[in-house]
Amino acid sequence: MQSTATPTHCPYCALQCGMNLTPTPDGTVEVSERTDFPVNRGALCGKGRTSAAVLARDVRLTSPLVRDGGGTLVPASWDEALDRIAAGLGRTRAEHGPDAVGVFGGGGLTNEKAYTLGKFARVVLGTSQIDYNGRFCMSSSAAAGIKAFGLDRGLPFPLEDIPKSGCVILVGSNLAETMPPSLRFFTELKENGGTLIVIDPRRTKTAEHADLHLAPRPGTDLALALGLLHLVIAEGRVDEEYVRERTAGWEDARAAAMAHWPEYVERITGVSVPQLRQTVRMFCEPESAMVLTARGPEQQSKGTDTVGAWINLCLATGRAGRPLSGYGCLTGQGNGQGGREHGQKADQLPGYRKLDDPAARAHVAGVWGVDPDSLPGPGRSAYELLDALGTDIRSLLLMASNPVVSAPRAAHIEERIRSLDFLAVCDVVLSETAALADVVLPVTQWAEETGTTTSLEGRVLLRRRAITPPEGIRSDLEVLHELAARLGVEKGFPTDPEEVFEELRRASAGGAADYSGITYRRLVEENGVFWPCPATGDAVDEGADARPGGPTGETAGDGPDTQPGSQAGETQGEHPGTPRLFLDRFATPDGRARFVPVVHRAIAEEPDDEYPVLLTTGRVVAQYQSGAQTRRVAELNAAAPGPFVELHPRLAARLGAAEGDPVAVVSRRGRAVAPARITNAIRPDTVFMPFHWPGEGRANTLTNPALDPTSRMPEFKACAVRLEAVER
Ligand code: SF4
Incomplete structure (x- = not known):
């Protein structure tokens, strides 16, 4: 066990605050300030400060779970769980075709995982149906x-x-x-x-x-x-x-x-x-x-x-x-930036390349060693993918996401998830979505694995492994390696994050998000590197064989002894990275920025006589996203124990509600109940609910999945509701 502090970054939001992790006798870590990272200079919010609590055995998953004949999730061996997933996904693919298998990722996955998940979907499963929860963010x-x-x-x-x-x-x-x-x-x-x-x-x-x-x-x-x-x-x-x-x-x-x-x-x-x-x-x-x-x-x-x-x-x-x-x-999520660059998005290949661009397909297929024509085309966006579960999409592999809480029109999405033929979830805790799965795999957390993220600044950062994961836990990369092998692709899915990153560099080379000049060594020495950072000289070995079956298909351990940068080519005159974009020209063909003529239009669901109030949703300081991790941290729960309905005193008076009274918020999609929080800090025509909780107070039961025609972003921020007093 290492006894010295490992410098790394927070597991939560896109600020990616620097922190030091020191192993503790109970197998977790102590989080302490790290002053050399210029963004936070040692400061951490409560979520980052308490992040080690989710490493404790009593809150996390410690064994694979499979659903038994009686419908209960019970512990199982890794082989049994992986075999079941391969069989479930394989059966759907054989009976209904590759696009009947869906893959759903997350903006919390490292670049290496997001890259590998996209490759797994397209090369192993052959499905176009992959998207991720970052679609709901940026x-x-x-x-x-x-x-x-x-x-x-x-x-x-x-x-x-x-x-x-x-x-x-x-x-x-x-x-x-x-x-x-x-x-x-x-x-x-x-x-x-x-x-x-x-x-x-x-x-x-x-x-x-x-x-x-x-x-x-x-x-x-x-x-x-x-x-x-x-x-x-x-x-x-x-x-x-x-x-x-x-x-x-x-x-x-x-x-x-x-x-x-x-x-x-x-x-x-x-x-x-x-x-x-x-x-x-x-x-x-x-x-x-x-x-x-x-x-x-x-x-x-x-x-x-x-x-x-x-x-x-x-x-x-x-x-x-x-x-x-x-x-x-x-940007919001921890790897919300990198997560949207390297291929887990429905229309995208690594390096921010477009899946419908023949040159992009040829480049990435070359790195992957597959025929460009074998790569599927663009798939559905996140909400559309979730909405198709149980109909067009019969089986789903889900990583690092909890759509039962975080998706719009969540009761409908929960019902869609329940209607699947087969659901496999990889997560660190038994989230509300994992609880519905046929197989749940317990995976490593940030302190137990190495990998890169890209912060809201576009700064690529190295998170470093500080401790060995408990027995029974594997990394997402190991899961994808094992599943690929079971589904007939023996090579091309390394488990060593640095090996994956070396391949990602080649795949991104020449793309908009060019990481080819970035190495683990540089990330350590320079405290992060801003993309684009193209390779110069021989920093990227274009001849290296990353094909399934090529030498990068060999697996390697991700132990604490791994030396970041040990595989990196060191080159004179490295590109310095790009902290500031567009100072000389924009990234358009003629270098000019484009004005886009836009005009006002109403939201998809304006208030009316039946639903006369606007609902907007958001976050509170002590919880993170769907709350799957932070709701398991005692200190954070004490600070933010549950949902609430924030409303103006005038609205409260009309309803006859006092502070703390249960209030029902009803939209065309469902009903949520939470205590009133009365404040002048909100408009009288609007109520606010935070969305971190499941159950009766789930804000996303109410939200409107009306989609932006370009980004396919749902309308989380405004929908029509009515308020009802609740007798208790
Ligand atoms: S959750 Fe808090 S500590 Fe972590 S990166 Fe965000 S602001 Fe920093």
């Missing part, structure tokens, strides 16, 4: 970024640029709760004389730090951004030279914005004309300014257009691709 921003800039990297600049900017507009981000250590970048912004504008229907903990808080009606951020652009034009604040030199498509976007005059926008959003004018002044007057979006504007059925409208504002004012300025997305 996909609208990704789609808008690609349209405008030709590239999606959440933040095109490091967080350290924020304090030096003149003004930041935060749209729909409550980072004071979701990633608290990041708040310091914004307090430093203010200390340096910059200003912070927060746009959120609720006066959140983040909004309390703002110089100006705008509280638009949920689902109207698109109109708000258009109204601001209208004022920019009307007040003569367009950077004409920048628009001429660095963009295309301005006239159409300009015309669209001119149709959104301030009084009209005030009527739609509830944000007053003076506040709109003040926002434009604060944003335009400094030399530099940024817009950062998060789930608020993105999780809408018009999320891509909404983000596009904010990007248009940045382009018209000459902010994008200039120092200390621009548009960025605050």
Whole structure:
């Protein structure tokens, strides 16, 4: 056992705070501060600080489970469990074809796992039906970024640029709760004389730090951004030279914005004309300014257009691709960035390549040693895939996701999952989704494995193994290796993360998200490397054989003795990585950013007489995503023990509800009940529920799966509900 601290990163959100792990006698680790990582400089939120609690044997899975004849999950050997999965998936494939087998991944998987899962789906199963829960997080921003800039990297600049900017507009981000250590970048912004504008229907903990808080009606951020652009034009604040030199498509976007005059926008959003004018002044007057979006504007059925409208504002004012300025997305999940780059997304191959691009297929097929024509085409997006369970898709392999809690219209999705012929789940705990499985495999956690993640900055990081996993636990890579072998592919699925990363480098080479110049050695020495980072010289051995059956198909251990970088080619004149994108040109064919003309439209489900109130959903500081891990941590549960319905005193009075009274929230999709939390910090026409809990208070029972036409993002952030008092 190692006794010294291992520097690594947090298992939870996309900030990927640095932390040190020291083994403890009970086989888990002690988490302590790590001050050499510049993003958090030792600070950790409660989730990161308590993350070791999920390593304890009494909260985690310690043995494979299989469903017995009586329908109960019982412990089984690894061989029995793996045999059952191979038989279940294989039977479906034989009887109904490869697309009847689905694969669902997660934004928490390391790059190596996400890459291998995508390869497994396409090479071993031959299915097009793979997507992941990151579709529910950042996909609208990704789609808008690609349209405008030709590239999606959440933040095109490091967080350290924020304090030096003149003004930041935060749209729909409550980072004071979701990633608290990041708040310091914004307090430093203010200390340096910059200003912070927060746009959120609720006066959140983040909004309390703002110089100006705008509280638009949920689902109207698109109109708000258009109204601001209208004022920019009307007040003569367009950077004409920048628009001429660095963009295309301005006239159409300009015309669209001119149709959104301030009084009209005030009527739609509830944000007053003076506040709109003040926002434009604060944003335009400094030399530099940024817009950062998060789930608020993105999780809408018009999320891509909404983000596009904010990007248009940045382009018209000459902010994008200039120092200390621009548009960025605050990615949420731990590997939300890398997880969307390397092939677990329905339409994508590694390196952010498109599955329908013949050249991309040929390149990746070459690395994988398969015929490009054997690769399936694009599949369904996450919600559509889940909605097809039990009908078109008969068996599912699911990793690192808990859609029974996190998917929209969750009762329907739970019913779809129950209707499957066969479900296999790999997870660290018995999540609500795992509890429905035919086979559950217990897998290693972040402290027990090595692998890379890519943070919200686009910085590729190395998480390092600090302890040996308990007996009975295997890594996701080992699971995929074993399943591939059982399904007839003996080689090409290494279990050593660094070996997988070396293959990923080759697969990503030349792609938009080019990792080919990044090695484990560099990640250690440089504390992370920003992509794109193409290889120079012989850093990537193009001749290396990663085909199924080639030498990289050999397995190797992932023990604590593994030396990160031991396989990496060391090359003079390495590419330094790219902390800041677009300073010279955008990633479009002509180097110009594209304005995308967008116009306001209503959310998919406006309130009416039957459902007169808006519901918006979100997060609390002490829980993470579906809560599968954090609900098992006593300290976090004490801080955030259950769901609640946040509502304005006027709404509470109409309902006759007092603080703590149970309130039923009813939508066209179902009913959820949770205690009232009465506050002036929310609009009187809106209620808020956090979505971390299953059962009676499950917020996603209510949410609307109306999809964005481009990103296929469901509309988590706004739907129509009614409130009912509950007798107890
Ligand atoms: S902010 Fe995010 S990465 Fe940092 S400690 Fe908290 S959960 Fe972990």
